[in-house]
Amino acid sequence: MNAPVIIDRDGLNRLISVLVGMGFQVVGPTVRDEAIVYEPLDSIKDLPEGFTDEQDGGIYRLKKRTDKALFGYSVGPHSWKKFLHPPERRLWGAEADGSDFEIKPEKLESPKFAFLGVRACEMHAIAIQDKVFINGKYVDPVYQVRRENAFFIAVNCGQAGGTCFCVSMNTGPNIEEGFDLALTEILDEDHHHFVVEVGSQQGANCLAQLTHRQARSEEVEAAKNIVAQTAQQMGRTLNTTDIKELLYENLEHPRWDEIAERCLSCANCTMVCPTCFCSTVEDVTDITGMHAERWQKWDSCFTMDFTYLHGGEVRASTKSRYRQWLTHKLASWQDQFGSSGCVGCGRCITWCPPAIDFTEEVLQIRDSATQLSEPT
Amino acid sequence: MAGQMQPPGVNPMIPQTYRVNKFIRETHDTFSLDVVPKGGTEPMVFQPGQFNMLYAFGVGEVPISISGPKPGTQGMIHTIRDVGVVTRALHHLKKGQTLGLRGPFGSSWPIEESKGQDVVIMAGGIGLAPLRPALYALLEQRDQYGEIVLLYGVRNPEDLLFTKEFETWRGKYGVQVKLTVDTADREWRGNVGVVNTLIQRVTFDPLNTVAMICGPEVMMRFAVSELKRYGVPEQQLYVTLERNLKCAVGFCGHCQFGPAFICKDGAVFRYDKVKPFFGIREI
Numbered sequence: 026m027n028a029p030v031i032i033d034r035d036g037l038n039r040l041i042s043v044l045v046g047m048g049f050q051v052v053g054p055t056v057r058d059e060a061i062v063y064e065p066l067d068s069i070k071d072l073p074e075g076f077t078d079e080q081d082g083g084i085y086r087l088k089k090r091t092d093k094a095l096f097g098y099s100v101g102p103h104s105w106k107k108f109l110h111p112p113e114r115r116l117w118g119a120e121a122d123g124s125d126f127e128i129k130p131e132k133l134e135s136p137k138f139a140f141l142g143v144r145a146c147e148m149h150a151i152a153i154q155d156k157v158f159i160n161g162k163y164v165d166p167v168y169q170v171r172r173e174n175a176f177f178i179a180v181n182c183g184q185a186g187g188t189c190f191c192v193s194m195n196t197g198p199n200i201e202e203g204f205d206l207a208l209t210e211i212l213d214e215d216h217h218h219f220v221v222e223v224g225s226q227q228g229a230n231c232l233a234q235l236t237h238r239q240a241r242s243e244e245v246e247a248a249k250n251i252v253a254q255t256a257q258q259m260g261r262t263l264n265t266t267d268i269k270e271l272l273y274e275n276l277e278h279p280r281w282d283e284i285a286e287r288c289l290s291c292a293n294c295t296m297v298c299p300t301c302f303c304s305t306v307e308d309v310t311d312i313t314g315m316h317a318e319r320w321q322k323w324d325s326c327f328t329m330d331f332t333y334l335h336g337g338e339v340r341a342s343t344k345s346r347y348r349q350w351l352t353h354k355l356a357s358w359q360d361q362f363g364s365s366g367c368v369g370c371g372r373c374i375t376w377c378p379p380a381i382d383f384t385e386e387v388l389q390i391r392d393s394a395t396q397l398s399e400p401t
Numbered sequence: 402m403a404g405q406m407q408p409p410g411v412n413p414m415i416p417q418t419y420r421v422n423k424f425i426r427e428t429h430d431t432f433s434l435d436v437v438p439k440g441g442t443e444p445m446v447f448q449p450g451q452f453n454m455l456y457a458f459g460v461g462e463v464p465i466s467i468s469g470p471k472p473g474t475q476g477m478i479h480t481i482r483d484v485g486v487v488t489r490a491l492h493h494l495k496k497g498q499t500l501g502l503r504g505p506f507g508s509s510w511p512i513e514e515s516k517g518q519d520v521v522i523m524a525g526g527i528g529l530a531p532l533r534p535a536l537y538a539l540l541e542q543r544d545q546y547g548e549i550v551l552l553y554g555v556r557n558p559e560d561l562l563f564t565k566e567f568e569t570w571r572g573k574y575g576v577q578v579k580l581t582v583d584t585a586d587r588e589w590r591g592n593v594g595v596v597n598t599l600i601q602r603v604t605f606d607p608l609n610t611v612a613m614i615c616g617p618e619v620m621m622r623f624a625v626s627e628l629k630r631y632g633v634p635e636q637q638l639y640v641t642l643e644r645n646l647k648c649a650v651g652f653c654g655h656c657q658f659g660p661a662f663i664c665k666d667g668a669v670f671r672y673d674k675v676k677p678f679f680g681i682r683e684i
């Protein structure tokens with residue numbers, strides 16, 4: 026679209042008020058309980074200025090930076106799915122009248138979110154959930170309306186996290202599409218500003234209301250270099266060659282048993298994963314028994330009764346649950362939705378209490394599988 | 402193509418209300434609900450093998466296959482075994498009462514594709530329910546098919562479903578109906594043993610046969626290997642798979658079976674499509 030422009034910190038702040046003026050609720054990164062989470066923002070004062078994070082298997086720590094960067098960290102425990110695919114919602118209520126009842130669908134609300142600070146892997150994660158909820162035979166209207174209303178201010182990563190592997194998954198760190206505006210934060214002794222790319226007409230309209238100037242070619246170059254550097258710093262890598270076949274052929278691999286000894290079946294990995302979409306429903310009635318409701322809530326393939334059939338669980342063992350999770354992300358997702366279900370954000374590694382590392386487990390299976398398949 | 406596209410603006414998670422038109426006691430633990438839409442809207446269009454989500458007020462919602470209308474009638478029939486919380490609540494419904502219904506969902510039996518062939522239907526227990534509409538559809542165009550065989554096994558003689566219809570199927574339509582039970586009682590004069598032992602008692606041309614199988618997973622595994630042994634090609638075997646499912650439209654993730662969603666891609670599958678995962682423990 027238009028050539029890249031430059032805005033400064035005030036411009037970014039002004040962008041928030043412009044969006045609020047357009048009826049958006051702006052949500053983005055902020056510090057809470059020693060983590061960077063996504064919450065409503067009023068101004069850039071709410072951003073995690075001067076913070077960064079240290080991430081590794083089972084480890085997440087906030088640290089102070091020596092500068093005043095606003096986006097100097099990678100992804101935290103939250104993802105945008107909590108806004109597009111709410112953790113819980115009422116689907117409908119029902120009112121009884123004698124032996125009769127009527128169903129009253131929940132009114133479809135139409136919130137307008139502006140997401141500030143969406144990383145490349147997260148843009149891809151949203152595109153992946155689109156395939157689940159709106160691009161198939163059936164459409165989830167709650168997701169659809171939120172998705173269609175959303176305004177995206179993406180941010181190119183200035184550094185990679187310790188568990189990131191977007192380069193392996195082809196999902197980053199460079200923001201490529203789907204955004205309204207995309208920022209690269211430039212910070213040196215003399216400057217603190219943002220190189221802004223425009224991805225939509227609505228993005229251009231917002232920008233028109235801010236003080237900005239055309240970016241010079243060396244500034245655009247500098248922004249590109251930052252992203253290129255980030256790509257060199259990936260904390261993890263994953264070899265995805267024939268990964269579907271590898272996993273399908275190794276459903277009985279002994280490694281699954283080993284993982285099961287460490288895995289707590291706590292479901293953290295699925296809760297933090299930006300593409301995991303499973304849900305369950307709960308039926309409730311009030312004390313009179315005349316009013317019933319049905320709620321939809323996030324669920325996980327690690328929970329107790331996820332596969333319950335009368336007579337018991339299909340996946341009773343932790344082994345089978347972990348196997349389901351990993352093979353779904355990396356293998357069966359391809360058959361179901363035409364892409365990987367993993368964007369390499371690293372959250373599942375960081376937030377796994379016993380630090381089970383997805384990339385390492387696949388590597389182990391790959392290495393021993395080749396050994397196994399060699400003629401004896 | 403099974404099922405319809407979702408009309409715009411319709412939330413597939415919201416049930417319609419239906420009225421129990423008829424409650425039919427089938428066996429000691431199994432019953433059928435013949436239901437019609439409240440407000441008398443158009444009868445539902447469905448394919449044999451599809452299922453609906455039935456909701457009992459305040460209790461919950463479960464997937465139940467469509468087992469009819471019977472030829473010449475209109476009500477959608479669901480044949481249900483009382484095994485737990487929701488099916489018990491449905492069991493307690495009486496004529497005139499209301500239930501919620503979403504559907505129809507899922508894939509269907511290959512009725513068209515089987516034309517010109519012999520058809521072997523194998524059912525275990527409640528598995529006959531989703532096969533009954535297939536049988537009705539075959540019999541409606543009886544001359545389009547060769548031999549039609551029904552092999553049906555249950556635990557005890559008292560568990561047999563739809564017994565009154567067997568004579569019509571045999572006499573009027575020339576269906577080879579063979580029954581077996583796991584455990585006989587004093588009056589039982591028929592076969593005892595698992596359902597695949599019945600294969601040797603009927604006539605069909607294996608290479609030109611389509612088999613439609615529904616029952617417990619173990620039963621289907623044995624049925625598949627036995628039919629293959631007789632020479633029925635894998636691409637002509639159809640099985641159903643059962644998994645926990647909450648949404649029936651591919652959103653909830655519960656019903657995954659390897660790459661397949663039981664709700665969208667099944668519950669009826671061509672065997673060769675699911676073969677790599679069939680029989681893997683805890684898949």
Ligand SMILES: Cc1cc2nc3c(=O)[nH]c(=O)nc-3n(C[C@H](O)[C@H](O)[C@H](O)COP(=O)(O)OP(=O)(O)OC[C@H]3O[C@@H](n4cnc5c(N)ncnc54)[C@H](O)[C@@H]3O)c2cc1C
Nearest residue numbers: 334335463464465466480481482485486487488645646668
């Ligand atoms: C595609 C499909 C078609 C089916 N067709 C029939 C049919 O025609 N007749 C029939 O009697 N049964 C059928 N079933 C099985 C029926 O859905 C279960 O028996 C029923 O869900 C048990 O619910 P419950 O609350 O009575 O049992 P409980 O054991 O109390 O179950 C509690 C909850 O677990 C879940 N659950 C338990 N078992 C199953 C199951 N087998 N499938 C899905 N969810 C389950 C349900 O959410 C249920 O509410 C079918 C299942 C599937 C998947």
Ligand code: SF4
Nearest residue numbers: 298367368370371373
């Ligand atoms: S599987 Fe792990 S690394 Fe991949 S997208 Fe999900 S949380 Fe991120």
Ligand code: SF4
Nearest residue numbers: 288289291292294377
């Ligand atoms: S892999 Fe880790 S985060 Fe996921 S369920 Fe197991 S212990 Fe929990």
